[in-house]
Amino acid sequence: MTNAAPPKPTASELEMLRLLFTLGPSTAKQVHAAALETRPDMNYATVLRLLQVMHTKGLLTRDESQRAHVYAPAQKQESVQTSLLTELIQKAFSGSGKALVLAALRGGHVTPQERDEIQALLDQEK
Known part of the structure; x- marks a missing residue:
């Protein structure tokens, strides 16, 4: 396994990171609710998919110990x-x-x- 830095986030991924930096570790539902404050057109499925992709890319960690997975930024x-x-x-x-x-x-x-x-x-x- 390499110690390479995670890839640069896209604009949408950066938006999710900003929300998670403010919220702290959160479920997709919590991130979606926060995103609606500035982006009323953002749907839950889009947020969930973005979080899943970001986890795969190494931008987020995911706690799967509960039914609702909790996402957090992988870096400060x-x-x-x-x-x-x-x-x-x-x-x-x-x-x-x-x-x-x-x-x-x-x-x-x-x-x-x-x-x-x-x-x-x-x-x-x-």
Whole structure:
């Protein structure tokens, strides 16, 4: 068995991961209920199938000890985010973290409160 990292999640899989990071270990029914809050068109069968595929790909773990299987992310949220961010920096910003940060700051993706938090973090690092 290899220690290869799980594959990069698709957009739909990333949506399921975000829900599971918020909910914690959950059944397909619980994930479906949470998904309905932002995607009223999402049906239960789609959620269940996505969770099953994600388990097969190694993105999720599955506890089969109960009748309703409980799914959880196979990696911590920070690990998934770091992996995706590293890929984004390499592909879109030629490996420059500075370019990514400047694009976020200039593009209106950072609120004034977030700017203050970032500045405080930078000041701490000095």
